[in-house]
Amino acid sequence: MPPMTFATTPHLVSPISGRTPRIIQGGMGVAVSSYELANAVAQTGEMGVVSGTALDVVLARRLQNGDFNGDIRRALAAFPDQEMAQNIQKTFYRENGRSDKPTYRPATKLSLVPAKKTWELLAVSAFVEVWLAKEGHEGLIGINLLEKIQLSTLGTLYGAMLAGVDAVLMGAGIPAEIPGALNKFQNNEEAALDIDVAGSTINYKMTFDPKTLGPILPAPLKRPFFIAIITTHVLAMHLSKNPATKPDGFVVERPDAGGHNAPPRGRVEYNEEGEPIYGARDEVDYEKLRAVGLPFWMAGGYSVPEKLLEAKDLGACGIQVGSLFAASNESGILRELKDELLADLLDTEFKVKTDAKASPTGFPFKVAAVQNTIAKQEVYEARPRLCDLGYLREPFEREPNTLSYRCSAEPVDAFLDKGGDISETVGRKCLCNGLLATVGMGQIRPDGYEEPVLVTFGSDLKGPRELIKIHPKGWSVQNVVDFLSSKV
Numbered sequence: 001m002p003p004m005t006f007a008t009t010p011h012l013v014s015p016i017s018g019r020t021p022r023i024i025q026g027g028m029g030v031a032v033s034s035y036e037l038a039n040a041v042a043q044t045g046e047m048g049v050v051s052g053t054a055l056d057v058v059l060a061r062r063l064q065n066g067d068f069n070g071d072i073r074r075a076l077a078a079f080p081d082q083e084m085a086q087n088i089q090k091t092f093y094r095e096n097g098r099s100d101k102p103t104y105r106p107a108t109k110l111s112l113v114p115a116k117k118t119w120e121l122l123a124v125s126a127f128v129e130v131w132l133a134k135e136g137h138e139g140l141i142g143i144n145l146l147e148k149i150q151l152s153t154l155g156t157l158y159g160a161m162l163a164g165v166d167a168v169l170m171g172a173g174i175p176a177e178i179p180g181a182l183n184k185f186q187n188n189e190e191a192a193l194d195i196d197v198a199g200s201t202i203n204y205k206m207t208f209d210p211k212t213l214g215p216i217l218p219a220p221l222k223r224p225f226f227i228a229i230i231t232t233h234v235l236a237m238h239l240s241k242n243p244a245t246k247p248d249g250f251v252v253e254r255p256d257a258g259g260h261n262a263p264p265r266g267r268v269e270y271n272e273e274g275e276p277i278y279g280a281r282d283e284v285d286y287e288k289l290r291a292v293g294l295p296f297w298m299a300g301g302y303s304v305p306e307k308l309l310e311a312k313d314l315g316a317c318g319i320q321v322g323s324l325f326a327a328s329n330e331s332g333i334l335r336e337l338k339d340e341l342l343a344d345l346l347d348t349e350f351k352v353k354t355d356a357k358a359s360p361t362g363f364p365f366k367v368a369a370v371q372n373t374i375a376k377q378e379v380y381e382a383r384p385r386l387c388d389l390g391y392l393r394e395p396f397e398r399e400p401n402t403l404s405y406r407c408s409a410e411p412v413d414a415f416l417d418k419g420g421d422i423s424e425t426v427g428r429k430c431l432c433n434g435l436l437a438t439v440g441m442g443q444i445r446p447d448g449y450e451e452p453v454l455v456t457f458g459s460d461l462k463g464p465r466e467l468i469k470i471h472p473k474g475w476s477v478q479n480v481v482d483f484l485s486s487k488v
């Protein structure tokens with residue numbers, strides 16, 4: 001197929017490589033695609049992406065961990081409103097880290113009408129992550145957000161734009177309102193999002209006006225390139241029909257991808273291991289996708305050089321890759337856990353499960369069977385349920401204009417008291433605590449209980465297994481980019 005040209009692509013050109021990235025490093029929460037990882041990828045001339053999930057807690061915990069290399073305080077010192085940034089530093093920074101006090105401060109849970117301090121922490125934390133990812137080079141940096149986590153979206157987007165983020169990538173739902181919000185924030189104007197509320201009898205909106213943060217605001221801000229993460233051509237066609245919802249491009253993510261996956265379309269059937277089975281309705285019609293006329297990247301199982309060529313033949317600009325980067329030296333996953341994961345790759349029995357029950361979102365979620373993590377039944381059962389972070393809480397209406405919040409991984413009685421259905425609690429895992437533990441920010445409760453780790457990874461292990469043979473001691477971002485580009 002002749003190379004496709006897109007009217008909008010010049011907007012997304014890396015000054016380092018002088019071209020549109022053919023590899024996007026996928027956004028991986030929580031803090032797996034940390035600023036260090038994204039920074040390293042951007043320097044290769046491809047695009048690095050920081051995870052935008054739970055950045056408020058990530059910033060607060062990095063400061064409580066002692067910020068020993070000074071990165072976080074250096075980025076805070078670059079924030080346009082120093083009073084705001086220094087207040088946050090004063091609140092959370094512990095010079096000696098967790099040595100004297102292993103338990104992290106409790107986090108403020110998000111809600112429909114957050115306090116000013118919550119907006120500040122959301123905006124400042126996104127600024128810090130993007131600023132550090134962009135530090136020291138001219139390459140491209142994106143931020144990844146999940147449509148399912150709505151209550152932090154506006155504050156995070158705004159903070160990322162203050163730091164000059166080049167792209168916003170968003171999936172796990174239908175991100176129809178994001179192009180509009182980016183247009184508003186460009187001029188420091190108020191933006192709004194419809195919020196999904198279970199049992200709602202009225203419409204609920206969340207609004208954020210940057211001016212409420214104070215007179216800090218350089219404008220106009222750069223309008224980032226917006227990439228919707230979708231699974232098939234169907235949503236591409238739907239979103240691009242209306243100028244208000246039309247993104248600038250797409251990542252088309254197939255079911256092998258790590259993290260959350262969209263459920264199969266239509267009536268869902270499961271294999272004997274309880275994994276959802278994808279069928280003909282989940283296939284991509286590439287002719288229809290190309291006819292939309294927007295640039296796209298393929299994701300999920302594009303882990304070897306031949307797959308990059310295949311994606312290009314399909315008309316894609318390239319691929320988005322997660323797992324290979326998650327296992328790289330620069331990712332946020334704890335070193336000892338990464339080494340265990342790399343050793344597991346050599347075991348032919350090692351498997352990543354598409355767990356239909358684990359995520360409180362109800363979406364399938366990939367769980368890697370790493371030892372001593374919550375993937376193991378005995379570790380799961382030993383964990384006393386607790387919801388102290390609450391990013392995946394679902395708002396529900398008690399009466400018009402009175403909302404409460406519930407999570408199907410919280411203590412079962414509490415969930416039932418809030419009108420939740422017991423069937424939804426079965427097999428649910430606390431993703432918030434598990435994923436933070438994976439990157440060395442796990443809570444140690446006052447009674448000494450340590451939150452167990454939860455590792456998500458893609459189910460296509462071909463690329464990781466090839467790379468471990470070439471680099472038995474582990475690999476770097478540059479190794480991944482060289483490997484994937486070796487046949488281009």
Ligand SMILES: Cc1cc2nc3c(=O)[nH]c(=O)nc-3n(C[C@H](O)[C@H](O)[C@H](O)COP(=O)(O)O)c2cc1C
Pocket residue numbers: 025026027028029030032051053144145146170171172229253256257258259260299300301302303320321322323324326456457458459460
């Ligand atoms: C550890 C991990 C965490 C992930 N977290 C997210 C996330 O927070 N948001 C998102 O849109 N995708 C997430 N993904 C998906 C990646 O961005 C990427 O699209 C996917 O991993 C590509 O498939 P691959 O793993 O086969 O390369 C995650 C993937 C991994 C491996």
